């Protein structure tokens with residue numbers, strides 16, 4: 308297993324106190340070092356404009372390149388160095404996916420995150436869609452499973468009409484950015500290949516695992532991907548203040564392990580998305596990396612929260628909707 312990373316990613320920032328801060332990667336790196344997991348770390352190959360333009364418009368790429376000092380939305384700041392650093396973030400994801408294509412498992416330790424970046428629009432702390440750029444270069448039958456608490460609207464939009472890229476998102480219902488509805492199932496050739504699973508606010512380990520076992524894995528099995536990318540947002544953790552979900556560290560780890568085992572522990576790339584509680588995010592990342600190596604670290608954030616009333620009902624609805632096109 309290889310970690311893909313670049314020191315310069317720590318230079319990206321929006322403004323003081325912004326949750327998507329350099330402290331996120333610092334905290335993860337420190338934890339990996341403490342656990343003896345900061346061993347096989349590689350830098351990415353650089354990207355070209357052509358790599359970005361497979362999934363983003365020329366206007367969008369040029370807008371980010373132009374820089375300046377202005378907000379692109381209330382949470383996302385454009386600066387002169389943004390183009391260089393956002394491209395580097397996508398390069399880290401791309402390198403990670405290239406390794407996965409060769410049969411390895413890899414972890415893209417990257418930021419700014421990518422899954423809210425649309426073909427022609429930045430937003431939600433994201434500039435380029437790291438995972439989508441990586442998929443564009445990979446040209447493989449790909450499944451993307453997005454575990455971030457927020458819906459991956461950018462990734463959904465970019466692959467909405469494609470049947471060779473399956474996008475599955477588990478996310479908090481009615482949260483940012485307001486997309487991710489159950490009925491948004493892809494269109495034309497891509498009909499049925501966009502799987503939204505909006506979960507009740509407050510859902511935790513039990514609901515996530517049930518969704519995984521009853522919806523995600525059966526669809527993955529039917530789709531039979533050659534490559535699996537996990538958009539690993541850690542903000543569905545109970546400690547995170549940017550959402551209201553209740554996964555704990557063992558819950559995150561269980562789903563990640565199931566995904567790795569589904570692929571026979573080959574051809575899997577984990578790509579960091581959100582996750583704003585510094586210690587919990589670091590703990591989840593370190594747990595996943597350590598499990599690549601067959602080890603288990605101590606979990607400080609293992610509190611079990613009760614499932615909310617209504618969680619079961621949301622899962623039944625999701626299973627019914629996706630069961631129209633897949634055998635569930």
Ligand SMILES: [Zn+2]
Pocket residue numbers: 455456457540542581582
């Ligand atoms: Zn998020």
